[in-house]
Amino acid sequence: MGARVQGSPVLVAFGDSLTEGGGLVSHPWPAVLAERLDRQNGPGAIRVVNAGISGNRLLRDDLGTRGLRRFELDALRQPGVRWVIVLEGINDIGYAGSVELEAPRVGAEELIGGYRQLISRAHATGVKIYGGTLLPFEGAASGYFAPDKELVRQAVNAWIRGPSELDGVVDFDTAVRDPARPARLHPEYDDGDHLHLNAAGHRAMGEAVDLGLFAAGSER
Numbered sequence: 001m002g003a004r005v006q007g008s009p010v011l012v013a014f015g016d017s018l019t020e021g022g023g024l025v026s027h028p029w030p031a032v033l034a035e036r037l038d039r040q041n042g043p044g045a046i047r048v049v050n051a052g053i054s055g056n057r058l059l060r061d062d063l064g065t066r067g068l069r070r071f072e073l074d075a076l077r078q079p080g081v082r083w084v085i086v087l088e089g090i091n092d093i094g095y096a097g098s099v100e101l102e103a104p105r106v107g108a109e110e111l112i113g114g115y116r117q118l119i120s121r122a123h124a125t126g127v128k129i130y131g132g133t134l135l136p137f138e139g140a141a142s143g144y145f146a147p148d149k150e151l152v153r154q155a156v157n158a159w160i161r162g163p164s165e166l167d168g169v170v171d172f173d174t175a176v177r178d179p180a181r182p183a184r185l186h187p188e189y190d191d192g193d194h195l196h197l198n199a200a201g202h203r204a205m206g207e208a209v210d211l212g213l214f215a216a217g218s219e220r
Helices: 029-041 067-076 090-095 108-124 147-161 172-176 199-208
Strands: 010-015 047-052 081-087 128-132 168-170 181-185
Touching (some): 029 199, 067 108, 090 147, 108 147, 172 199
Parallel strands (some): 010 047
């Protein structure tokens, strides 16, 4: 990603495998975004930190500490942090009834409540926080997807896109969904499991981020 320049402001990409790359792609969307920022502002003028953890959830511990607990260490304590993009919650929705067969479903209000905690903590430290819309996942196997879970995803995305405490929106959902079947990933971006993205999908995500969100004067 961007070269380390002492004193450079930092953007943290905070999420799960859809940010980390899941070992499936060598150049996930935060790296694509870092390249774009380097071209616009000069190498290392804004440093991008990938704080994605595969399998991570916002509300519960699993593969890595839950997002609510690790947010301060992995995002807010990054030296020079000015902005955070949060893309997390699809595992909270999908794991119930699949990875955790007997676990209760996670509702939109629970996730929104979690996001509000992140927003409050970011703002308390003078950091801007942008919400990434949750990606389509229809077709994901073994109970991970279900129609009622899709309704939760849609409700969360409606909140992210609507008036909220967030400082801005990155509409990843629109960037990678299939226009003919918007609950699914675009076939050109689907790595085959209908949940994760291939290199072209990560490229589309990185290109979907408005660089104006990190322009001079965009700090809180």
